[in-house]
Amino acid sequence: MNYWLMKSEPDEVSIDDALAASGATMPWCGVRNYQARNFMRDTMRVGDAVLFYHSSCAEPGIAGLAEVASTAYPDDTQFDPDSPYHDPKSSHEQPRWMLVDIKAIAKTRLLGLDELRKHPELAHMRLLARGNRLSVMPVAPDEYRFITRLLKKKPA
DNA sequence: GCCAACGTTGGC
DNA sequence: GCCAACGTTGGC
Numbered sequence: 001m002n003y004w005l006m007k008s009e010p011d012e013v014s015i016d017d018a019l020a021a022s023g024a025t026m027p028w029c030g031v032r033n034y035q036a037r038n039f040m041r042d043t044m045r046v047g048d049a050v051l052f053y054h055s056s057c058a059e060p061g062i063a064g065l066a067e068v069a070s071t072a073y074p075d076d077t078q079f080d081p082d083s084p085y086h087d088p089k090s091s092h093e094q095p096r097w098m099l100v101d102i103k104a105i106a107k108t109r110l111l112g113l114d115e116l117r118k119h120p121e122l123a124h125m126r127l128l129a130r131g132n133r134l135s136v137m138p139v140a141p142d143e144y145r146f147i148t149r150l151l152k153k154k155p156a
Numbered sequence: 157g158c159c160a161a162c163g164t165t166g167g168c
Numbered sequence: 169g170c171c172a173a174c175g176t177t178g179g180c
Binding site: 007009032033055056057060113131132133135 | 177
């Protein structure tokens with residue numbers, strides 16, 4: 001069992017949007033970073049736990065829980081000239097970008113960046129590292145457990 | 157809107 | 169294979 005954090009801009013897809021999707025499941029399209037793609041393609045397994053993170057918004061932070069719901073397959077948006085995620089250098093024969101399906105499980109309280117930074121137990125999270133830009137990243141099991149406990153508590 | 161940090165591109 | 173230029177991310 002692996003643990004992950006996945007960023008989404010709530011203006012695009014919020015945890016509420018994900019929960020409202022058919023089966024609360026949606027293809028995690030639009031990832032255009034090789035490292036993030038490799039995590040989805042090579043390491044994710046069905047049933048892995050996911051922290052659903054809201055980024056580029058007024059209150060960035062963990063907003064819900066989700067799980068990996070498929071193995072990796074090509075991201076269709078890369079082939080669509082009308083999509084903002086279109087990649088003219090990709091082809092059906094050799095698709096460049098892969099994704100997995102993500103199933104939303106629950107909305108949580110908003111666990112903001114400032115609160116995450118308060119805890120020494122989380123000091124090594126990749127999310128909190130300087131200049132971090134990865135949109136899909138692994139979370140250590142201890143960090144995941146600590147965060148799920150925090151989510152059940154009131155904000156500090 | 158600003159800007160630091162980072163990844164990618166492409167000329168050499 | 170180096171590296172400058174450029175584009176993007178994402179918090180503030």
